Structure formats: structure tokens, C-alpha cells
Amino acid sequence: MPPEEATTAPGPAKPPTIHDVARLAGVSTSTVSRVLDPRVPPSRSAAAERVRRAADELGYTPHSVASSLRRRGTSTIGVLVPRLTDTVMAILYEELARACQARGYFAVVATTDDHPDTQRSAARSLLQRRVDGLVLSTARLDDPYLAELRRTNTPHALALRTDGHSPASVGDDELGGYLATRHLIDLGHRDIACVAGPAYTSSSTRRRDGFLRALAEAGITPRPAWVRxxxxxxEAGEEAARALLSGAERPTAIFAINDNTAVGVLSTAMRAGLDVPRELSIVGYNDIPLAGRLPLPLTTMRVPFRDIATAAVGLVLDPAAPDATVVRPPTLIPRASTAPPG
Known part of the structure; x- marks a missing residue:
């Protein structure tokens, strides 16, 4: 009989090296080093483009491996947000900066316009500057770049959004969507619409799930055309409100899963001459400073941004389980934009 073959369990995947990039791009390691050096003006040569494509394909980022980051630590944390003109992201960044400062670190921010390619480029730039880890509020469901960060053991955590795999600090969005909708149901509303946000974010999908759970619990069948x-x-809130309020039948209440979209809904309703809240109740989400200072203060769900930010920084600096998730509950803040129907 042939000798029994030894079987060995595969070990963890090794992070790509500069030699791997050079081999794939067909250049020398010194060329790779020069092209990926952030201190050198970017080259647009064919060789440089091959190097950048090879680095992307392999998931190679200089100094991205955890041991390298720790050995060459700079006491900085890179923060990625979609944009700082979004009040929610500006608040989150300020809280992350405060949490970093409390741990003796400095937060450096980069914006991505919520675009995956820009996220990858911004993260690489931060890692090349030897940050000690990343906090990303840009996560998409099944985000391939986050899989890269996990594969290369790059210290990182997600904030407000999650892909379900990387360490994350989030609000309990499903509970928040449920409580917001339950508030409208308890006021007597049954014709309730939802401005549901983008389908690629966990925060949107889970708030929508909470909305649907509350309707189901109350025996209300959701109208597909009323979940937008x-x-x-x-602007997105205004567009959704125009569609929802222009039909022969219209809702008596709208749950908008973001305060900005809720402000757009409110603006459109008032321009249409509707009496808010007697003819239309509106609930937002996040409790940005503007929400309570509008001429008609907005009912909304308050998100504990400080707690979420503190936990996110902790997940980067004190790594727990690879898929650790910290969840913080939101709080309903009733204001003048909601009332019983009619």
C-alpha cells in the first residue's frame, strides 16, 4: 500500500510583498517603491499604471500589515467619511477625533464621496503615511476592500455602518426604525411611507427592516410604492416626497431614515401647502443639531455618536474578536412634526 499522505491545514494567507507587486507588474522593486512613495510626485507612465493596478489586485499597501504599523506607529488614526458637508459625518468625525485625543492619538480625515474606488485610494494614502489604523464610516454591504484589510491584518474598525464581518461600532438601526414607526402607529397612523436611504448601507437596510417589522406587528401591509x-x-428627501405626495392616495406619515432627507420631506410638504403634522407627520433619524431648531422642530431618533466613536477607536487600538460588533441603542425624541392624523 502507498504510504499515507500527510495532510497539513493551510495557514493564514501571507500579505503580499513588494516583490509580488514587482513580479506582477513586470518591473523592479525599486520602481514599485518609487511609484508607491507618497513623497514622490505621481507618475503617469505605463509602468507606474501597471504598478498601481498590481498593488490594487494584490491588496498591497506599504506598511499596512499590523506588525509594521505597530512597529512604526505614528500615534495617528486615519478616518474615512463619505463627506464632511454631511452633518452626521462631521459630528462623527469630531467625536472620533475626541476619542483619539483621549487615547493620545491624532485623527486624520479623508473623504471618499461614498465611492468605492475613492475609498480604496484614500485608505492607501493614509496607510502610506503610516497611520496606526483606520476607522471607516464608508462601509458597504459585501465591501471587497474591507476583505482586503482583514486579509492583510490591517487594524481597522467600522463606524455607523457595517459589512457584517469587520469589527464595527454601530447604532441599533433595526430597533431605531422600529421605534420611529411604532411612534407613528401609536399616534393612530396606518398609511405610513418610508424614505429608505441607499440599499448598499447597513444603516439604511436595518432601519427599513425595523420599519417593516413595526408595520407587520400592527397588521399593516406595506405598499411597495411607499418604500422609496x-x-x-x-434633495433626495424632496424628490421622494414629491413622488409620495403627488398621487391620488398619499400617506398620512413618513419615516425618513436620515434627518437630511426628513428636512427635504418637510420642505416639500410645506411648499405643497400641507399642514404638518395635522395632514402629514414626519420622523427623521440621527438628531442633528438642525432637527430641534427648525421652525417646526423635527421628531427624530437620537444616535449616541460619542459612544459609537469611542467604541470604534477602542476596536482599532484594543483589537477584540475579528468580527466584534458593538451596538448602541438610539432614543426617540418626539417633537412638533408628529401628531395624530387629521
Whole structure:
């Protein structure tokens, strides 16, 4: 009989090296080093483009491996947000900066316009500057770049959004969507619409899930046309409200899963001559400073940004389980934009 073959369990994947990039791009390691050096003006040569494509394909980032980051620590944390013109992201960044400062670190921010390619480029730039880890509020469901960060053992955590795999600090969005909708149901509303946000974020999908759970619990059948995907912006709220309020039948209440979209809904309703809240109740989400200072203060769900930010920084600096998730509950803040129907 042939000798029994020894079987060995595969070990963890090794992070790509500069030699791997050079081999794939067909250049020398010194060329790779020069092209990926942030201190050198970017080259647009064919060789440089091959190097950048090879680095992307392999998931190679200089100094991205955890041991390298710790050995060459700079006491900085890189923060990625979609944009700082979004009040929610500005608040989150300020809280992350405060949490970093409390741990003796400095937060450096980069914006991505919520675009995956820009996220990858911004993260690489931060890692090349030898930050000690990343906090990303840009996560998409099944985000391939986050899989890269996990594979290369790069210290990172997600904030407000999660892909379900990387360490994350989030609000309990499903509970928040449920409580917001339950508030409207308890006021007597049954014709309730939802401005549901983008489908690629966990925060949107889970708030929508909470909305649907509350309707189901109350025996209310949701109307598909009244659950409208949107962006996180006032303009998106205005567009969704025009569609929802222009039909022969219209809702008596709208749950917008973001305060910016809720402000857009409110603006459109008032321009249409509707009496808010007697003819239309509106609930937002996040409790940005503007929400309570509008001429008609907005009912909303308050998100504990400080707690979420503190936990996110902790997940970077004190790594727990690879898929650790910290969840913080939101709080309903009733204001003048909601009332019983009619």
C-alpha cells in the first residue's frame, strides 16, 4: 500500500510583498517603491499604471500589515467619511477625533464621496503615511476592500455602518426604525411611507427592516410604492416626497431614515401647502443639531455618536474578536412634526 499522505491545514494567507507587486507588474522593486512613495510626485507612465493596478489586485499597501504599523506607529488614526458637508459625518468625525485625543492619538480625515474606488485610494494614502489604523464610516454591504484589510491584518474598525464581518461600532438601526414607526402607529397612523436611504448601507437596510417589522406587528401591509430608496440628502428627501405626495392616495406619515432627507420631506410638504403634522407627520433619524431648531422642530431618533466613536477607536487600538460588533441603542425624541392624523 502507498504510504499515507500527510495532510497539513493551510495557514493564514501571507500579505503580499513588494516583490509580488514587482513580479506582477513586470518591473523592479525599486520602481514599485518609487511609484508607491507618497513623497514622490505621481507618475503617469505605463509602468507606474501597471504598478498601481498590481498593488490594487494584490491588496498591497506599504506598511499596512499590523506588525509594521505597530512597529512604526505614528500615534495617528486615519478616518474615512463619505463627506464632511454631511452633518452626521462631521459630528462623527469630531467625536472620533475626541476619542483619539483621549487615547493620545491624532485623527486624520479623508473623504471618499461614498465611492468605492475613492475609498480604496484614500485608505492607501493614509496607510502610506503610516497611520496606526483606520476607522471607516464608508462601509458597504459585501465591501471587497474591507476583505482586503482583514486579509492583510490591517487594524481597522467600522463606524455607523457595517459589512457584517469587520469589527464595527454601530447604532441599533433595526430597533431605531422600529421605534420611529411604532411612534407613528401609536399616534393612530396606518398609511405610513418610508424614505429608505441607499440599499448598499447597513444603516439604511436595518432601519427599513425595523420599519417593516413595526408595520407587520400592527397588521399593516406595506405598499411597495411607499418604500422609496434615496440618498442621504435634502434633495433626495424632496424628490421622494414629491413622488409620495403627488398621487391620488398619499400617506398620512413618513419615516425618513436620515434627518437630511426628513428636512427635504418637510420642505416639500410645506411648499405643497400641507399642514404638518395635522395632514402629514414626519420622523427623521440621527438628531442633528438642525432637527430641534427648525421652525417646526423635527421628531427624530437620537444616535449616541460619542459612544459609537469611542467604541470604534477602542476596536482599532484594543483589537477584540475579528468580527466584534458593538451596538448602541438610539432614543426617540418626539417633537412638533408628529401628531395624530387629521
Amino acid at each position: 430608496e434615496s440618498a442621504f440628502s435634502m
